[in-house]
Amino acid sequence: GNSVTQMEGPVTLSEEAFLTINCTYTATGYPSLFWYVQYPGEGLQLLLKATKADDKGSNKGFEATYRKETTSFHLEKGSVQVSDSAVYFCALSDQVAGKSTFGDGTTLTVKP
Amino acid sequence: KAGVTQTPRYLIKTRGQQVTLSCSPISGHRSVSWYQQTPGQGLQFLFEYFSETQRNKGNFPGRFSGRQFSNSRSEMNVSTLELGDSALYLCASSNAGGAKNIQYFGAGTRLSVL
Numbered sequence: 001g002n003s004v005t006q007m008e009g010p011v012t013l014s015e016e017a018f019l020t021i022n023c024t025y026t027a028t029g030y031p032s033l034f035w036y037v038q039y040p041g042e043g044l045q046l047l048l049k050a051t052k053a054d055d056k057g058s059n060k061g062f063e064a065t066y067r068k069e070t071t072s073f074h075l076e077k078g079s080v081q082v083s084d085s086a087v088y089f090c091a092l093s094d095q096v097a098g099k100s101t102f103g104d105g106t107t108l109t110v111k112p
Numbered sequence: 113k114a115g116v117t118q119t120p121r122y123l124i125k126t127r128g129q130q131v132t133l134s135c136s137p138i139s140g141h142r143s144v145s146w147y148q149q150t151p152g153q154g155l156q157f158l159f160e161y162f163s164e165t166q167r168n169k170g171n172f173p174g175r176f177s178g179r180q181f182s183n184s185r186s187e188m189n190v191s192t193l194e195l196g197d198s199a200l201y202l203c204a205s206s207n208a209g210g211a212k213n214i215q216y217f218g219a220g221t222r223l224s225v226l
């Protein structure tokens with residue numbers, strides 16, 4: 001079946017540091033790929049998406065490129081802020097309708 | 113446009129009881145999916161409903177069931193609660209539930225089983 005592997009956390013950075021969270025996937029077909037963010041006590045918010053190979057998703061300074069050849073979708077941000085502290089989930093849309101497969105999540109803490 | 117609304121936000125139950133959780137999708141969305149989130153297992157797919165029909169189901173026991181109404185609102189029921197059912201239950205809605213459709217999540221219902 002499909003699977004998503006995220007880099008193990010937690011990740012702690014200083015404000016304005018560069019962020020990379022690695023994500024690789026295994027899937028049949030051509031899934032869409034997503035990054036979601038979860039703040040404490042809240043549900044998941046869609047951060048960005050890419051629907052086909054070489055697409056780049058971007059939002060709020062975050063970026064990720066759909067790399068079919070390396071089956072990866074790494075999340076990057078050039079300069080993190082304290083407000084970016086949250087749990088980040090990489091996910092793919094399954095061939096099973098209405099189902100997404102998620103990575104384990106990476107907790108990011110940004111210190112002032 | 114209102115987002116996905118889940119009620120209640122918090123629930124405390126005891127073992128053996130049953131519980132019903134509610135989810136109102138984004139207006140116009142016909143697909144509703146349910147997930148269980150726990151620290152140990154992460155996010156696991158429970159089931160998905162589309163136009164009042166369950167289309168897909170994850171690997172959960174029959175104690176977990178759901179339904180969808182004609183207005184696309186969905187309920188999830190867990191009977192004979194066990195301690196291990198303590199989790200954040202998330203509902204997600206999408207336009208048609210296909211592979212290219214984005215899922216939008218509610219804030220979740222946190223269930224504690226004592």
